Amino acid sequence: MIAYITRRFLYAIPILIGVNVITFALFFVVNTPEDMANLALGAKRVTPEAVERWKAERGYDKPLFVNAEADGAARLTDTIFFQKSIRLFVFDFGNADDGRNIGHEIRTRMWPSLALAIPVFLIGLAVNITFALMLAFFRATYIDFWGVVVCVAMMSISTLFYIIGGQYLVSKTWSLVPISGYAPGIDAAKFLILPVVVGVAGGIGSGSRWYRTIFLEEINRDYVRTARAKGLSELTVLFRHVLKNAMIPILTGAVVVIPTLFMGSLITESFFGIPGLGSYVIDAIQAQDFAVVRSMVFLGSVLYILGLLLTDLSYTLVDPRVRFE
Amino acid sequence: MKLVPLWTDVLVWLLVAVLAGYAWYAHRRPHLAAPWRRVSRSNAGMASLVVIGLFAAVGLTDSIHYHPLLPGTQAGAPPVYSVEARSLLDDLLTPLWSRSEKTYSAPLAIRSYSRETVELPGGEVRREFPRLRYGGRHVADERERDRDVVLTVLQGLAWGAMAWATLAAVWVTVLARLRRVTVQTMARRILRRETQVAWIAVFVTLLVAALIVTPVALLAGGYHVFGTDKVGQDVLYLALKSVRTALVIGTLTTLIMLPFAVLLGIAAGYLRGWVDDVIQYVYTTLNSIPGVLLIAAAVLMMQVYIDSHPERFPTAVERADLRLLFLCMILGVTTWTGLARLLRGEALKLRELEYIQAARAFGVRDTRIITRHILPNVMHIVLISLVMDFSFLVLTEAVLSYIGVGVDPTMNSFGTLINNARLEMARDPIVWWTLAAAFGFMFVLVLSANLFADAVRDAFDPRVRVGQAAAEGAG
Numbered sequence: 001m002i003a004y005i006t007r008r009f010l011y012a013i014p015i016l017i018g019v020n021v022i023t024f025a026l027f028f029v030v031n032t033p034e035d036m037a038n039l040a041l042g043a044k045r046v047t048p049e050a051v052e053r054w055k056a057e058r059g060y061d062k063p064l065f066v067n068a069e070a071d072g073a074a075r076l077t078d079t080i081f082f083q084k085s086i087r088l089f090v091f092d093f094g095n096a097d098d099g100r101n102i103g104h105e106i107r108t109r110m111w112p113s114l115a116l117a118i119p120v121f122l123i124g125l126a127v128n129i130t131f132a133l134m135l136a137f138f139r140a141t142y143i144d145f146w147g148v149v150v151c152v153a154m155m156s157i158s159t160l161f162y163i164i165g166g167q168y169l170v171s172k173t174w175s176l177v178p179i180s181g182y183a184p185g186i187d188a189a190k191f192l193i194l195p196v197v198v199g200v201a202g203g204i205g206s207g208s209r210w211y212r213t214i215f216l217e218e219i220n221r222d223y224v225r226t227a228r229a230k231g232l233s234e235l236t237v238l239f240r241h242v243l244k245n246a247m248i249p250i251l252t253g254a255v256v257v258i259p260t261l262f263m264g265s266l267i268t269e270s271f272f273g274i275p276g277l278g279s280y281v282i283d284a285i286q287a288q289d290f291a292v293v294r295s296m297v298f299l300g301s302v303l304y305i306l307g308l309l310l311t312d313l314s315y316t317l318v319d320p321r322v323r324f325e
Numbered sequence: 326m327k328l329v330p331l332w333t334d335v336l337v338w339l340l341v342a343v344l345a346g347y348a349w350y351a352h353r354r355p356h357l358a359a360p361w362r363r364v365s366r367s368n369a370g371m372a373s374l375v376v377i378g379l380f381a382a383v384g385l386t387d388s389i390h391y392h393p394l395l396p397g398t399q400a401g402a403p404p405v406y407s408v409e410a411r412s413l414l415d416d417l418l419t420p421l422w423s424r425s426e427k428t429y430s431a432p433l434a435i436r437s438y439s440r441e442t443v444e445l446p447g448g449e450v451r452r453e454f455p456r457l458r459y460g461g462r463h464v465a466d467e468r469e470r471d472r473d474v475v476l477t478v479l480q481g482l483a484w485g486a487m488a489w490a491t492l493a494a495v496w497v498t499v500l501a502r503l504r505r506v507t508v509q510t511m512a513r514r515i516l517r518r519e520t521q522v523a524w525i526a527v528f529v530t531l532l533v534a535a536l537i538v539t540p541v542a543l544l545a546g547g548y549h550v551f552g553t554d555k556v557g558q559d560v561l562y563l564a565l566k567s568v569r570t571a572l573v574i575g576t577l578t579t580l581i582m583l584p585f586a587v588l589l590g591i592a593a594g595y596l597r598g599w600v601d602d603v604i605q606y607v608y609t610t611l612n613s614i615p616g617v618l619l620i621a622a623a624v625l626m627m628q629v630y631i632d633s634h635p636e637r638f639p640t641a642v643e644r645a646d647l648r649l650l651f652l653c654m655i656l657g658v659t660t661w662t663g664l665a666r667l668l669r670g671e672a673l674k675l676r677e678l679e680y681i682q683a684a685r686a687f688g689v690r691d692t693r694i695i696t697r698h699i700l701p702n703v704m705h706i707v708l709i710s711l712v713m714d715f716s717f718l719v720l721t722e723a724v725l726s727y728i729g730v731g732v733d734p735t736m737n738s739f740g741t742l743i744n745n746a747r748l749e750m751a752r753d754p755i756v757w758w759t760l761a762a763a764f765g766f767m768f769v770l771v772l773s774a775n776l777f778a779d780a781v782r783d784a785f786d787p788r789v790r791v792g793q794a795a796a797e798g799a800g
Contacts, residue, residue: 015610018610157768164743
């Protein structure tokens with residue numbers, strides 16, 4: 001087991017290097033730092049000095065790979081590639097355009113993101129599984145048919161409309177909760193209720209339909225027939241037998257997203273003004289803050305790879321047949 | 326008039342040609358035509374196909390761009406063309422885009438949404454809601470408006486029903502001729518659902534469409550049916566123009582990524598060894614970058630490129646078009662991995678089957694085995710993922726445009742429409758119509774795409790078919 005985990009960690013290294021090279025190529029090779037400086041400074045006020053100053057402030061004034069002017073190890077370390085890309089591996093993200101430390105921002109903004117993402121994830125999972133189990137229980141009846149119709153209709157509505165509709169109805173018309181904003185501590189609850197409800201509602205359509213397919217695939221298996229033949233009630237069959245075995249495909253989809261919960265939700269956070277990582281990314285994109293976007297791309301990949309690893313490990317926990325050599 | 330083929334126009338028509346070629350090819354081969362017959366028997370599948378067809382008609386007429394001839398050219402002199410690129414749809418909808426108001430106006434309104442200071446003939450100054458420049462201009466007395474709207478709608482319903490009845494009659498007659506039966510027999514067969522194709526679903530959908538389209542078209546002649554936006558543009562026009570963007574994103578993305586996904590996926594699964602390792606490494610790496618962030622990063626970089634090379638993009642339309650094409654490409658880069666992984670798994674399974682082993686034993690070359698034996702047997706996976714991705718892509722476009730990394734802000738799309746409208750939610754009385762129009766169009770398009778995708782999956786996926794057969798056998 002430990003050998004397996006170690007090997008999986010070692011596999012992750014070349015992938016992270018790949019991600020690093022891709023982001024580096026995207027941010028520094030496709031366009032030169034001069035181009036970025038021109039864009040950031042605006043077309044009119046560009047003087048060579050201003051461009052140089054912009055580059056120097058961000059450390060973009062170094063050569064890309066090899067610094068011919070430096071000596072010894074500095075030939076390789078005093079370059080954009082080393083300063084901006086290699087340092088990501090130790091989670092040294094550097095500073096954003098506004099001068100703040102990105103690592104510090106991530107550590108503070110992570111909590112509001114989690115406060116929103118964890119309830120959405122857990123409640124969403126519970127609601128979707130319950131709804132899907134209900135549909136599976138009433139399979140091949142009108143309840144199942146119309147349940148699926150509702151799911152497909154809900155899938156066809158853009159997330160944006162769930163948020164806008166929720167804000168309009170709950171906050172503006174009924175004035176139940178604030179439209180947007182955030183407060184630390186226990187006060188956060190009143191700001192978080194609506195985003196959580198909206199997030200869960202937006203996921204019901206695709207989630208329940210997907211779980212329903214999994215349950216239906218499981219429900220025609222021989223062991224289920226045996227359980228019914230023993231005289232177990234349909235509810236016992238569903239909860240004790242079908243649900244347990246359906247947990248394997250459900251876990252594949254669910255565990256992989258757990259680490260990425262840290263990244264928060266881009267759209268929801270920005271609409272509801274929650275100062276999490278999602279709105280951090282959106283602000284950075286709109287302000288064209290390349291350093292922040294680059295850091296978040298790397299962080300997101302690390303978390304995703306961690307999620308894949310966790311998925312594999314969780315198999316061993318729920319499925320005794322799976323053994324890793 | 327001088328045609329200007331935009332990049333996406335060319336690709337869209339290429340796609341139409343490919344689809345037509347596939348239809349002709351599949352029609353003559355029973356094993357390819359059989360699953361499509363199953364689609365044609367599905368009510369939901371045929372109804373959604375009709376709706377998608379209507380959207381596609383809008384999108385295709387919007388995909389022929391040209392420079393209109395400038396008026397006032399002397400006879401004999403060389404013709405002078407306008408620099409703006411206009412589409413065939415713009416021509417059809419001239420009354421919609423040419424009659425813009427000053428600012429917001431509600432659907433079917435005849436007075437503006439905001440007060441203005443008006444000077445009365447006697448020199449008196451008053452704040453009032455002025456009459457619109459175009460909306461409801463033909464109604465002299467504003468109390469007459471409701472009556473006028475109701476009459477126009479009734480007239481539209483009548484026209485729609487008549488047009489539908491004519492079309493249905495002609496269609497049934499043609500079908501009867503083809504089958505060499507009388508019209509009555511054909512009609513009876515359709516009503517009793519004895520035909521191969523679910524014609525009832527087709528006709529009912531067409532009726533509903535006709536009863537919606539004609540009244541709207543008649544009303545659009547005198548009013549702004551979905552109101553106007555901040556700068557007074559007709560929202561119905563904007564929504565219709567957005568259809569093309571949505572369709573282009575939904576189809577071209579898949580078209581662009583398809584060769585990579587198919588080639589690399591099959592190669593990885595069939596050849597195995599180091600090829601498999603490399604390809605798996607590439608798609609795991611790409612897959613582990615969060616999709617939205619990769620797109621955001623790529624689009625940011627493209628913006629830098631466009632800004633630093635303005636000479637390569639002569640007009641705003643061409644720039645917006647290339648940006649759209651680029652967005653399709655980058656979306657393709659992030660979505661091909663899923664299909665490639667599926668195809669790799671399938672190829673891994675297929676290569677161990679006896680008929681492939683036999684082909685190898687006979688010394689058939691690998692390229693030939695892949696093209697002749699593996700490719701045809703994974704096509705159903707390709708097709709299913711093609712239709713399944715469509716609605717996902719349409720929804721993604723709206724989200725990306727909201728974040729600011731989607732299509733060019735000057736390009737009409739559902740995302741830009743929502744983005745411009747959402748800030749007006751705080752107004753009182755609320756400006757709801759732009760959102761309503763975007764919601765309605767997107768919902769109908771995505772819903773029918775989802776329903777069609779389900780019908781295709783049910784018809785093509787062997788697992789579903791086996792499941793159904795088992796269920797029927799058990800029942």
